[in-house]
Amino acid sequence: MSAEVDVLLQEAKESIEAAQNYRSELQQRLHGLNQARKQVRGSSGQAREVLRRHFAELQAAATRLLTERLTTLLAEVDAIEADSVKPLDDCQSLIEHGVGQADELLREGEAALRCGLGEKEDKLGSFTKKAMHIQLDSLPEVPALVDVPSVSAQLDDSLLGLLRDRVSRHGSVSSHPPVQIEELQERPGSILVRWCKVDEDFAAADYRLQYRRSGSGGSQYEDGYIGRDSEFLVLHLDPHTDYLFRVCARGEGRTEWSPWSIPQTGYTTLAPHEWCPGTEGYILSSRRNIALRNDSSQSRCPVLYSKAPTYFCGQTLTFKITAAGQIDRRDSLGVCVDSQKGAESLQRDQAVCISTNGAVFVNGKEMTNQLPAITVGSAVTFDMEVVNLFPISNNNLSEGGNFKLRVTIGSGNREVVFDWLVDQAVDCLFFGCSFTFKICCWCFSFFILTETSL
Template structure:
């Protein structure tokens, strides 16, 4: 019996080992496919690029050659014309002079006796037309700058580059509510990465690895020096593709793109819970009170969590004291205020005052106004304490909050009249 059990355990271990080997083989096949596919695509790009360059250079050089020859011909024709006119005058004078000589010889022989006519014709002798010296007429030539030719040939010899791997790669993607946090890093063996001027992140709807035609849908979502970016306004459970590149100091060209990373967020976007005292719009992200009374608006469930950030925007502001903030509570059904002893809270009044669990803090932020954005960010310090940052108007405050990372967290807003409107993202 023990032998059978030992054999069964061995078979189970062997099957597990076989599965792992098959997984490794699949990874190897995927890697081989990536190398083969990208090399073929790169060969095609090289052929197309050099074919286009060769065509363009040939057209440019032939056009330049034809233009220079045309200039030579124009210069020759313009320069020869006055000489041809002068030559015609000389030929005419030669003909007249030869005729005069013939008549003079006839006079000497006594054949012709019209001396007066001969004397009259001889009066033009000694008058010569002006002919330019050789140094005064064009000496047509062609020249070019040897260094320019060498530079052109050198540029052609260095045109294009084949990269083994892009200098920047996406390192991690993290799900956020209606968003994905994309992080990237530079390749360690690329010495140029110390001179990175800026990064460029793009996204495309769908899986570009499975559907290549979706590559045409990539569009910019971030350009800057940060090595991470929170891409917002994404649909839950829908695949998105991301890629990143960079630009080195002193260069105007972007590097090759990183390997596309495909990911999804399964967490729906932040939204307000249905409330009879508010008019909700834009998928419940925007709320407007319908009464001239203080009314509490709460998130649609405990949507907030440690590691998240939430941004409030006052689209309209009624100049009355309002409050926004975070609530840690198991049940918020009957709450009428954010600042309540029955639960933990982290709140910011529109006056700029900050309250944490009933304690008013000494630091004060700018007062609320139309268009003001306030961002709450929550990070874990240890099991029973988190740290909350509030950012607004380029000012930031940070306080510890005595809650657990497992507490249910809601975001909330207390507004006073229909003249106010708030959006959450």
């Protein structure tokens, strides 16, 4: 009986645990539904506000433009009227003056006719002289109606049709942005952002990526990339810090950007690539990603290593040479298993490197294959992937290692591929450089470009 009770008890416990898990899953789904509903309602409210504000601004701008145009046209009518009426007013004044003279002359003539015989001769003589002086046969010219302006307004009724057509096609509403962020991959001190189109009918000419710190204390969004590519590596990010990323697109032949994608949160746990500070003979940039050979040192400098083993297999490490002076065949740059203190060259055991003359060294031995010499503007890439793990044996030890990495070094338009045997399994490596002469000033910057599948 007790065995049956134990079985029932165990089944009850399992059912309770299953019910708890079931409830937890349902609660998570409810939370997801609430988030989805919040996104729909929140984005709809924002869209309504954007539409109202935009069309209110358009209405105000259109009213202002129409008022300004009406004022301009009325001013033109006023100017034509004033210029045209002035000579008519002058002619009217002249005629009215003539009418006044004629009225006065008529009164004098009638008075001369009514006066007595004793004064009639003098009055009539004076009247005749005055009439001759006025020149009663000279009349001012009055312009014909066809010769004076007849002001009219010409209005193109097609404007309303054009406006109606443009307004009917102005603006659009979509349920999803045309592009969305597809993937966020962490890199040392950076994040690789990939995005894709979700609206196949949208012909994108350019993409625009923005990012900012997440949280209440986050900064404003800033542009990270504008161009035709569908991925971009955002550099100089603080590890273990959430960042928000969003992307939009611009259609072919358009000037406005599409709506932003739904922001995605990403972060990197990998420390950024940095040169180790305090190494004699080298000056570092503020971010410690650029090294300059200091010409104050008269003797050969030790190897400048990375601050930590931050290079992982499956990634591409790129050195960019931005300045150069006199070179030496012992000068080199590459990757190594450890950071040996006091070493003067990377052309040693447990390291692979390329010399400035293009020679490739593996564990201190020069290969027969050679790459182009490194000059200003050169970019040298290192790609590594794990080939396999060997069990330790005498044969392996005679070969110098029991862990094999396949290394690809590229420089210019050429590359060499070889297998590198190291003494122990490694998942991260140091990088370094070494240069000889004080007049040599090699600068390096580096960043992860792509990821290679293992």
